[in-house]
Amino acid sequence: MIYVMFGIYVILASSGLLLFKAGSTSGLMLQLNSLGFHVSINWLSLVGIVCYLGSFLLWLYIVSQTKLTWAMPLSVGLINTVIYIASAIFFKEPIGVMQVIGVFLVAAGVTLISVQK
Numbered sequence: 001m002i003y004v005m006f007g008i009y010v011i012l013a014s015s016g017l018l019l020f021k022a023g024s025t026s027g028l029m030l031q032l033n034s035l036g037f038h039v040s041i042n043w044l045s046l047v048g049i050v051c052y053l054g055s056f057l058l059w060l061y062i063v064s065q066t067k068l069t070w071a072m073p074l075s076v077g078l079i080n081t082v083i084y085i086a087s088a089i090f091f092k093e094p095i096g097v098m099q100v101i102g103v104f105l106v107a108a109g110v111t112l113i114s115v116q117k
Helices: 002-026 043-065 068-090 097-114
Strands: 029-032 036-040
Touching: 002 068, 002 097, 043 068, 043 097
Parallel strands: none
Antiparallel strands: 029 036
């Protein structure tokens, strides 16, 4: 069950960041004026924030149920890899040879971390 929750967490955190980025490229506006703080936000960014908030709440549950030495490196490795690949696909961000090697090294590290004693 915790693996399913972890998978949902990775999907929510990754999609939250990607959606926020997609929405912010088309007009995220934050202003501070004499009348107070004004926020104008694209609906994609708002969906991204909601996904990321959901991932944070799920993360709190995961941390309470697992070893932090397992959950933290695994989550960072998986989320960074998913975001890196998705950013290249959806935002046309460049990928170099060294970055591809890094993704494979992260995948190898994630595999080693997930192996139970």
